[in-house]
Amino acid sequence: MSLSKPMDLILQLTSAYFERLYTNPVRTKALTSCIIASLGNYVSQKIAGAKVTNGDSLLAFALFGLFFGGPVPHYFYSYIYPFVRNPLGLLLIDRCLYTPCFQALSLYMLSIFEGNTHNDACKQMKKLYWPILNANLKYITLIQFINLKYVPPVLRVFVMNIIGFFWIIYLAQQRAKQARTRGLRK
Numbered sequence: 001m002s003l004s005k006p007m008d009l010i011l012q013l014t015s016a017y018f019e020r021l022y023t024n025p026v027r028t029k030a031l032t033s034c035i036i037a038s039l040g041n042y043v044s045q046k047i048a049g050a051k052v053t054n055g056d057s058l059l060a061f062a063l064f065g066l067f068f069g070g071p072v073p074h075y076f077y078s079y080i081y082p083f084v085r086n087p088l089g090l091l092l093i094d095r096c097l098y099t100p101c102f103q104a105l106s107l108y109m110l111s112i113f114e115g116n117t118h119n120d121a122c123k124q125m126k127k128l129y130w131p132i133l134n135a136n137l138k139y140i141t142l143i144q145f146i147n148l149k150y151v152p153p154v155l156r157v158f159v160m161n162i163i164g165f166f167w168i169i170y171l172a173q174q175r176a177k178q179a180r181t182r183g184l185r186k
Contacts, residue, residue, distance in 0.1 A: 041062075060113035147160060
């Protein structure tokens with residue numbers, strides 16, 4: 001009997017999440033993205049062995065998730081899906097149009113949210129854009145195709161949140177590595 005209580009809690013949380021996703025999709029995706037981005041950044045810092053959490057980086061990822069990470073994909077797919085329902089067509093649009101633009105936006109805005117100037121954000125983006133985009137296209141394309149082809153639409157956001165968590169860890173580690181090498185050169 002007591003073993004069912006954690007399962008009941010998980011089912012209640014999952015049910016509440018899907019209900020909110022249905023009734024308030026943009027708000028739910030924004031808050032979920034904020035939480036996932038924050039957790040991903042935190043885990044990345046702990047994996048890197050940080051003794052003290054970098055609050056600026058954590059806040060930057062949280063703000064990016066809240067303002068861009070949830071709403072931008074929601075509106076992009078809301079406008080594209082009525083015109084293109086074929087999973088391969090969606091994948092091509094996602095990988096060729098959406099991903100390059102969203103990666104540039106994410107690198108730039110994360111830097112700005114950390115308090116960097118426009119010029120510093122552009123310099124950082126120039127150094128990281130192609131390696132990050134290349135890794136995204138290489139590692140996430142197949143996962144995205146599977147998500148679009150085989151996962152029911154109601155679960156796609158949930159699946160992409162799981163993938164996004166690991167992508168945030170990777171992105172945060174790449175940005176931190178670039179910041180460390182920049183710090184060594186000064």
